[in-house]
Structure formats: C-alpha cells, structure tokens
Amino acid sequence: NAGVMQNPRHLVRRRGQEARLRCSPMKGHSHVYWYRQLPEEGLKFMVYLQKENIIDESGMPKERFSAEFPKEGPSILRIQQVVRGDSAAYFCASSQDGGVYGYTFGSGTRLTVV
C-alpha cells in the first residue's frame, strides 16, 4: 500500500520559470493538503483540496500560486514565475477522514530557485 507519493524530490528552477509539484495521495484518501516549510521553521498551511474542489486556500499567496486536484490524476501545486523566496520544502499530506485520525505526509519536494 503505497504512501503519499510526491515528485520530484528535488527541483531546481531559474527565476521566472514555472514549478510544478505533484502529489498522489494514499489509496482511499480523498483529502489533500499542501504545506510549505522553510529550514528550521514550522509547517505553513497553503491549501486544502478534495477531488475537483478547493476547500480552503487561505494560505496560498494571491498571485503566482495555484493548486488543483482533478478527478483523475495527482494533485498539482503550480508556482509561476518563481522567485528566490519560493525556495522551500513543499509537503503534501492526505487523509481519508478530513484529518481526524491524522495526516500521512509525502517525502516532500525541495524547490531551489537560482
């Protein structure tokens, strides 16, 4: 039973390029969450999605960032025109019950903007 799969593990982008981060939730999980983490800092909530719906995007920057969880395929976090300040670890988590019994996290994507 595969866990939460995130890819790529590491992503290097030049300033101004686009970054696409993918997340496949655990089998049977319909709730997906994206968090951002800077070194030695906490997990900052970005967005909460269910299939084809954005439930809460209160942590997403208004510009350049978007997320989707289509009916088929993985959830995608998209960052357009990346800047150095976007460099961080981006973690995806999933749950089957809205998080009541905990989240399962993926291994994360480490984004470096050069």
Add this chain to the structure above:
Amino acid sequence: GQQVMQIPQYQHVQEGEDFTTYCNSSTTLSNIQWYKQRPGGHPVFLIQLVKSGEVKKQKRLTFQFGEAKKNSSLHITATQTTDVGTYFCAGLRAGGTSYGKLTFGQGTILTVHP
C-alpha cells in the same frame, strides 16, 4: 484565525535526560495531534488526543490534552539519540468552516547529546 503556539523552539539535552514540549491553541480544539520530523525527513504522525484531560503513552513518550482542550504537552523520559528531530503539535479546530484542516505549531527542535 486560529493560532497554535509551541515552546520551546529549541531544546538541547544530554542523553538520558527528560524532555517536554508544550503547545497552546488560541481556540478550542476537537482534537490535537503530534508529529515527529527527523532531520531531512517528513512529518510522521505519532498520536491523536480527543478527550478533555486525556493522557496517552507510547513507551517513553507521554502525551496530555488539557482540560479546556486548548493545550497539550509531550514528555519524553530518558531521551535517546534516536529521539532527535522536530516535534510538532497540530490542532483540529472545533467547529469552524474548514473542518479537516490542521494548524501546526512551530515545532520544537530536539537535540540529544550522547
């Protein structure tokens, strides 16, 4: 919005000493969860607490949920080098419009000196 504060931010201990981290929420929680993140790794679910005043144990780890369901603690007895990592609390808000969204504390980074 909901805030979850965690202290201390850093804790250095000698192997064999005890360790405690504290978590306080600005709002009443339906449950509180604890996660551990090893250096370079991803957060891993440890436990959830649901009932007011609940205490749970996992070997050398003791978790408590406050009577008012707004604070929690994690205590590790006789730390070992394998306990190294960042410990996060995360709260699920009681009621609200975004049920299922965990708010994480900033984490406590534990270093254990052999």
